[in-house]
Amino acid sequence: MKNATQIQQSPETAIFVRDLRKSYGKLEAVKGVDLGIKQGEIYGLIGPDGAGKTSIFQILGGVMQETSGEMSIYGKTAREARSFVGYLTQAFSLYQDLTVAENLRYIGDLRLLSKREIEERGMKYLRLFDMDRFTDRLAGRLSGGMKQKLALACALIAEPRILLLDEPTTGVDPVSRREFWDTLAELSDQGMTMVVATPYLDEAERCSRVSLIFDGKIVETGTPKELRENLGLQRLELRADDLSKAEEILNQVEKIDDVQRFGDRLDLMVADAKGGEKLTREVLQKEGVAVEGFHVGQPTLENTFVAVLRDLEGKLTAPPFPRKRHFQERSPEAVAIGAENVNKIFGDFIAVKDINLAIKYGEIYGLLGANGAGKTTTIKMLCGLLPPTNGVIELAGERGSTRSQHVRQRVGYMSQKFSLYDDLTIEENLDFFAGVYGVPLADREEKKRWVMEFSGLQGQEKMLTGELPGGWKQRVAFGSAILHEPSVLFLDEPTSGVDPLARRAFWKMINELADRGVAILVTTHYLEEAEQCNRLGFMVAGEVVAEGTPTSVKAAQTGHLIEFITDKPQAASNLLKKEMERWRISLFGDRLHVVVEENVQTGINNLKKRLTEAGIKVFDAYEETRSLEDVFIAVVESKREN
Amino acid sequence: MKELFYKFLSLRWFALIRKEFNQIKRNKRLVIMLIIPPTMNIILFGFALNPTVTNLQLGVVDENQSVESRELISALTESQSFQVAKYYLSDNELNDDLTAGNLDAGLIIPNDFAKKRLRGETAEVQLIVDAVNSNTATIVGGYASRIINNLNQQILRANPPKVSLQTFAVEQIPRKLPNITPHVALLYNPGLKNSWFIVSGLIGALLVIQGSIVAAASMVKEKEVGTIEQLLMTPAEAIEIITAKIAPIFFLLTMDIFLALFVAKIAFGVPFLGLFVIFLLGGCLCVLSGIGIGTLIATLAKSQQQAQLISFFVMPPLVLLSGVTTPIEAMPKWLQPVTNVNPIRHFGIISRSIMLKGTDFSILYPNFLALATFCIIVVSISMWRFRKQLQ
Structure with a gap:
C-alpha cells in the first residue's frame, strides 16, 4: 500500500484510479485499488488466481460498472473512453470461420472506419506481426500464437491510445510469446499505454512497472528491478546427486527461505549467498548428499512473487495424497x-x-x-x-x-x-x-x-x-x-x-x-x-x-549468450535483428540477450562497438547461462529457418 | 442386501447415469422442452386441425316466402353452421355478393317449394357454394345435405314426400346430390370426434420428434464441447457410455407419454378404452425409435446446430407420411408402401385403436412387430455408428 497516497494526476497520466471497489453480492472482489499509469507504459498486473485482476480489466474496459471509486482515462469515464481503448480478453474473440482479412474488416466496420483505413492499418499491423502472408487464411486454422496476434491486430485497428490485455498469452508458445511482447514493446515506444495481466512472470519482467495484487488489493508496486531488490534475497542454484533427498533436508533448514526443485537442480533463496552456500554444503555433507555444483544468480520476479505471497497467505502446503493402490515393483527398464x-x-x-x-x-x-x-x-x-x-x-x-x-x-x-x-x-x-x-x-x-x-x-x-x-x-x-x-x-x-x-x-x-x-x-x-x-x-x-x-539439451547448444544492459534496449534489439538472424536476439525486460558463435570477449567487443556507433549506450555486457527458453527459441527458430 | 446396494453404487454404469441425470437436472431448457411443446402441440393440433366449420355466411333468396321455406332456413341456421347474412330479392344480387367473397354460400328456394312439398313431390332447392377453398366447399355441401336429410327424416315421419337438395359450386357444374342414408347422420357433429382422432394419432409423432431432438442434442453436446475425449480415456466401454446416455432420455420421454395422455384427456376428453399396458409398450418402442433416429442424426452432425438442421429435414416427411394428419389412402399409390417403414404410422394405428376402440393385442400385433423391427434396426445402426466414431 506504500504508493497509495503518492498517486497524483499529472498531465502525463493516462489512467488514474483511486479507491476502486467492486462487489459481487456479498463477495468483495476489488477492495480499494489505486493506479497511476503513465502514457507509454507497459503496466503489469500480477497476482494469484482470483485476486481481482479480471474485474479491474472489465471496469477499465467499460464493460462493467464499479461499485465505488474514482477513475479516469485521459480525463474521461471508462464508458466514454471506449472509443480509444482496446480490450483483449483471455478467450480468443475472433470469428473462427472468417478469414484474417475478414475479421479485421468486420472489427473495422464496427468501429466505423473507412474502407481505406481498414486496409491500410490492417496491412500495417499484419506486416508488423509477420502475418501479411496469411490474409486469406481462416482464423480457425491459425495456430494459437497467430490467433492471439490477430486478436491484437483487431484491437489495434481502431488505433486505441490504451490497450488492456488480460492474460493475452495463456496457451501461446514461447516463440510467439516473445514476438508478441516484442510487438508490445514497439507499440509502447510509439506512445501507446498498455495494462497487462499475466501468469507468466518472465513476461512481467518486460513491463515498465508492475503491481502485485492480492485479495483485491495492491500489495506492492515498482519496476521489476525494484521488486526483485526489495526482496533482499539471493538465489543459489544447487546441483546434487540425490535431489529429492536434498530438497527434503534443506526444507528443514531455517536460514534457507525457500527451496524449489527445477528438474536437475534446486533453487535456494537465502539472505546471504556466501553464508548460504557454506551452510548448505555442511548440512548436505552431514546427510551424505554429494554436491555437484553451486551457482549464484539473481532472484527472478517469480521468486519475489512466491516469497511475497507466502508471507501473505502462508506456505501453500498440499496435504499428502491419500494413497490406496499398491504399485507393483517394476524393473527400471520397463x-x-x-x-x-x-x-x-x-x-x-x-x-x-x-x-x-x-x-x-x-x-x-x-x-x-x-x-x-x-x-x-x-x-x-x-x-x-x-x-x-x-x-x-x-x-x-x-x-x-x-x-x-x-x-x-x-x-x-x-x-x-x-x-x-x-x-x-x-x-x-x-x-x-x-x-x-x-x-x-x-x-x-x-x-x-x-x-x-x-x-x-x-x-x-x-x-x-x-x-x-x-x-x-x-x-x-x-x-x-x-x-x-x-x-x-x-x-x-x-x-x-x-x-x-x-x-x-x-x-x-x-x-x-x-x-x-x-x-x-x-x-x-x-x-x-x-x-x-x-x-x-x-x-x-x-x-x-x-x-x-535439461542440462544436456542446454549443453548441446553452440555459441554463448551475452546479456547487455543498455539505455535503449528496444532500439538495440531492432537494430541487431536487422543484421543477425532473428532468433539470436531477444528482450528480457530491460535486458537484451544476444547469442553469438564466436568467443565471448570478441562477441562482446564487436556488438558493443556496433551499438555505440548507433548511439546506444552500453552500460554492461557479460556472459549469462542460458535458460531453457533461450535454448527452445534457438532450436525452434533455427529449424524453421532451414 | 446392503452389500448389493453398495455394489451397485460403485458400478461404473451408475456413475455414468448419475452424471447424465445431474446434467439434465441443470438443463432447464431440456425440461421445458419436454413439457411445453408436447402440451402445446396436442392442444393446438386438436383445435386447429378440427374440420368443424361454424358461422358460414349464407345468402338467401326466398322466392317462396312460406312456412315450409322458413322451416328449411331455420333448420340450416339452428346448427350454428350457417348464419343468414342477408336476404336477396334476385339470384343475380346473390351471385354478385358471392363472387365478391362476402358470402360463403347462397340458398335459392324456388316459389313452388311449399307447393311441391305439400304435393309429396321432390322439392328442389339450390345451394351455391364459394369453392375457392375446396375444403370448406365440400364441408358446406356435406353439412347442408346432412341437415336437409335430417329434415327429410322428420318430414318423412309425418308424410312421405321429401325435399331434395341441389348443390352448386360457383364455377362448377351443378350436380344433384344423392339422398343421404340415415346412418351418416349418426356421425353428425364430427367436431369432437375429429379432435379425438387427431390427438390420439399425434402422440406418436410427438414422441418420435421429441425423442430424436433430445437424443441428438445430448449425444452431440459432448462431441461439440470436447469432453468426449476425456470420457473415452476412462475405462468405460462405448456400450456403457451410449446406454447411460440413452437411459435418462428414455425415462423422461416415457413421462411424456403420461403427459400426452393427461393433456388429451383434460383438453379434449379423449377416452381410453383399451389396455394401458400394451399402449405403454407401444409408446416405449416409439420413444426408442425416436432416440434411435436422434442418435443416428448425432453421428452425422458435428454441432447441435447441424443436428437440428438435419432434424428439420427428416421430421416433416416422417409426420406427413404417417397418416396422422392426412389419410394415407389420399396419397399417391406409389408412395403408400413407404409409410410402412414409418414408426409414427404404426404407433398412430396402435394408439387410435387402443384409445378409441379398445382393440387388443391379437389384432394389433403386426403393428407392434413392425415398430419393434424398426426400433431394433435403427437403434443398432446408430449404436454401431456411434461406437465407431468413438473409437
Missing part, C-alpha cells in the same frame, strides 16, 4: 509409454513424423514445441485416442492396440481444455470421475477432500465448475485426473493460466507421483517449469528435433 517410428498423416499434411519415444516408469518427460508443432496429436496417439497412420505404440505394458479397458484403467489423462463438465458442480465432477474409474466407495470421500484441499476450494463443492476461473479449474482437473492413482499420466498443458504458487503445488505433486513410479508425459509453454522434467523432447513441425535432460 517402458511405460513407447513409440516406434510413429507417423500421423491427415490428407497430404504430415502432422507427426517418425516419433520415437521410450518413457519409463518414474520418469517425467516434457514434450515441448510451438503451437501447431504436433504435441497434442502425438499425445492423442500415445494414449490411444487417435490411431497412428503407421508405427507402433506401447502403453502401460500393451503394444499395438492400446484401447483395452485394462490399459485405460491405469492411465490418467488431462486434456488441454475440456477435462471437466462445466454443467456439473465440482463435487459431481469428482464423483463422476471417481465412479467411472471404479475408485472404491470407501476411499472416495477422502480423495475428494484431498482434491478440494489441493485446489484450495474447501467449502465450494456445490459450485458449478463452469463458474470457476481458469486457474482453479485446472487444479480440479488435475486432481480428478489422478484420483484413480494411474501408473501412466498424460498432462497436456496442465498449468496453463495457473498462478506461480499453484504451479509449484502442481509440480510438487508431479514430482511426488514420479518418485512413486508413475510415468508422466507433460507439455507446457512455461519453460521455467519444464526444467523440472527428467527428460525433454523438442518438437518442430511434427518431428522431435532434440532430446535429453
Whole structure:
C-alpha cells in the first residue's frame, strides 16, 4: 500500500484510479485499488488466481460498472473512453470461420472506419506481426500464437491510445510469446499505454512497472528491478546427486527461505549467498548428499512473487495424497509409454513424423514445441485416442492396440481444455470421475477432500465448475485426473493460466507421483517449469528435433549468450535483428540477450562497438547461462529457418 | 442386501447415469422442452386441425316466402353452421355478393317449394357454394345435405314426400346430390370426434420428434464441447457410455407419454378404452425409435446446430407420411408402401385403436412387430455408428 497516497494526476497520466471497489453480492472482489499509469507504459498486473485482476480489466474496459471509486482515462469515464481503448480478453474473440482479412474488416466496420483505413492499418499491423502472408487464411486454422496476434491486430485497428490485455498469452508458445511482447514493446515506444495481466512472470519482467495484487488489493508496486531488490534475497542454484533427498533436508533448514526443485537442480533463496552456500554444503555433507555444483544468480520476479505471497497467505502446503493402490515393483527398464517410428498423416499434411519415444516408469518427460508443432496429436496417439497412420505404440505394458479397458484403467489423462463438465458442480465432477474409474466407495470421500484441499476450494463443492476461473479449474482437473492413482499420466498443458504458487503445488505433486513410479508425459509453454522434467523432447513441425535432460539439451547448444544492459534496449534489439538472424536476439525486460558463435570477449567487443556507433549506450555486457527458453527459441527458430 | 446396494453404487454404469441425470437436472431448457411443446402441440393440433366449420355466411333468396321455406332456413341456421347474412330479392344480387367473397354460400328456394312439398313431390332447392377453398366447399355441401336429410327424416315421419337438395359450386357444374342414408347422420357433429382422432394419432409423432431432438442434442453436446475425449480415456466401454446416455432420455420421454395422455384427456376428453399396458409398450418402442433416429442424426452432425438442421429435414416427411394428419389412402399409390417403414404410422394405428376402440393385442400385433423391427434396426445402426466414431 506504500504508493497509495503518492498517486497524483499529472498531465502525463493516462489512467488514474483511486479507491476502486467492486462487489459481487456479498463477495468483495476489488477492495480499494489505486493506479497511476503513465502514457507509454507497459503496466503489469500480477497476482494469484482470483485476486481481482479480471474485474479491474472489465471496469477499465467499460464493460462493467464499479461499485465505488474514482477513475479516469485521459480525463474521461471508462464508458466514454471506449472509443480509444482496446480490450483483449483471455478467450480468443475472433470469428473462427472468417478469414484474417475478414475479421479485421468486420472489427473495422464496427468501429466505423473507412474502407481505406481498414486496409491500410490492417496491412500495417499484419506486416508488423509477420502475418501479411496469411490474409486469406481462416482464423480457425491459425495456430494459437497467430490467433492471439490477430486478436491484437483487431484491437489495434481502431488505433486505441490504451490497450488492456488480460492474460493475452495463456496457451501461446514461447516463440510467439516473445514476438508478441516484442510487438508490445514497439507499440509502447510509439506512445501507446498498455495494462497487462499475466501468469507468466518472465513476461512481467518486460513491463515498465508492475503491481502485485492480492485479495483485491495492491500489495506492492515498482519496476521489476525494484521488486526483485526489495526482496533482499539471493538465489543459489544447487546441483546434487540425490535431489529429492536434498530438497527434503534443506526444507528443514531455517536460514534457507525457500527451496524449489527445477528438474536437475534446486533453487535456494537465502539472505546471504556466501553464508548460504557454506551452510548448505555442511548440512548436505552431514546427510551424505554429494554436491555437484553451486551457482549464484539473481532472484527472478517469480521468486519475489512466491516469497511475497507466502508471507501473505502462508506456505501453500498440499496435504499428502491419500494413497490406496499398491504399485507393483517394476524393473527400471520397463517402458511405460513407447513409440516406434510413429507417423500421423491427415490428407497430404504430415502432422507427426517418425516419433520415437521410450518413457519409463518414474520418469517425467516434457514434450515441448510451438503451437501447431504436433504435441497434442502425438499425445492423442500415445494414449490411444487417435490411431497412428503407421508405427507402433506401447502403453502401460500393451503394444499395438492400446484401447483395452485394462490399459485405460491405469492411465490418467488431462486434456488441454475440456477435462471437466462445466454443467456439473465440482463435487459431481469428482464423483463422476471417481465412479467411472471404479475408485472404491470407501476411499472416495477422502480423495475428494484431498482434491478440494489441493485446489484450495474447501467449502465450494456445490459450485458449478463452469463458474470457476481458469486457474482453479485446472487444479480440479488435475486432481480428478489422478484420483484413480494411474501408473501412466498424460498432462497436456496442465498449468496453463495457473498462478506461480499453484504451479509449484502442481509440480510438487508431479514430482511426488514420479518418485512413486508413475510415468508422466507433460507439455507446457512455461519453460521455467519444464526444467523440472527428467527428460525433454523438442518438437518442430511434427518431428522431435532434440532430446535429453535439461542440462544436456542446454549443453548441446553452440555459441554463448551475452546479456547487455543498455539505455535503449528496444532500439538495440531492432537494430541487431536487422543484421543477425532473428532468433539470436531477444528482450528480457530491460535486458537484451544476444547469442553469438564466436568467443565471448570478441562477441562482446564487436556488438558493443556496433551499438555505440548507433548511439546506444552500453552500460554492461557479460556472459549469462542460458535458460531453457533461450535454448527452445534457438532450436525452434533455427529449424524453421532451414 | 446392503452389500448389493453398495455394489451397485460403485458400478461404473451408475456413475455414468448419475452424471447424465445431474446434467439434465441443470438443463432447464431440456425440461421445458419436454413439457411445453408436447402440451402445446396436442392442444393446438386438436383445435386447429378440427374440420368443424361454424358461422358460414349464407345468402338467401326466398322466392317462396312460406312456412315450409322458413322451416328449411331455420333448420340450416339452428346448427350454428350457417348464419343468414342477408336476404336477396334476385339470384343475380346473390351471385354478385358471392363472387365478391362476402358470402360463403347462397340458398335459392324456388316459389313452388311449399307447393311441391305439400304435393309429396321432390322439392328442389339450390345451394351455391364459394369453392375457392375446396375444403370448406365440400364441408358446406356435406353439412347442408346432412341437415336437409335430417329434415327429410322428420318430414318423412309425418308424410312421405321429401325435399331434395341441389348443390352448386360457383364455377362448377351443378350436380344433384344423392339422398343421404340415415346412418351418416349418426356421425353428425364430427367436431369432437375429429379432435379425438387427431390427438390420439399425434402422440406418436410427438414422441418420435421429441425423442430424436433430445437424443441428438445430448449425444452431440459432448462431441461439440470436447469432453468426449476425456470420457473415452476412462475405462468405460462405448456400450456403457451410449446406454447411460440413452437411459435418462428414455425415462423422461416415457413421462411424456403420461403427459400426452393427461393433456388429451383434460383438453379434449379423449377416452381410453383399451389396455394401458400394451399402449405403454407401444409408446416405449416409439420413444426408442425416436432416440434411435436422434442418435443416428448425432453421428452425422458435428454441432447441435447441424443436428437440428438435419432434424428439420427428416421430421416433416416422417409426420406427413404417417397418416396422422392426412389419410394415407389420399396419397399417391406409389408412395403408400413407404409409410410402412414409418414408426409414427404404426404407433398412430396402435394408439387410435387402443384409445378409441379398445382393440387388443391379437389384432394389433403386426403393428407392434413392425415398430419393434424398426426400433431394433435403427437403434443398432446408430449404436454401431456411434461406437465407431468413438473409437
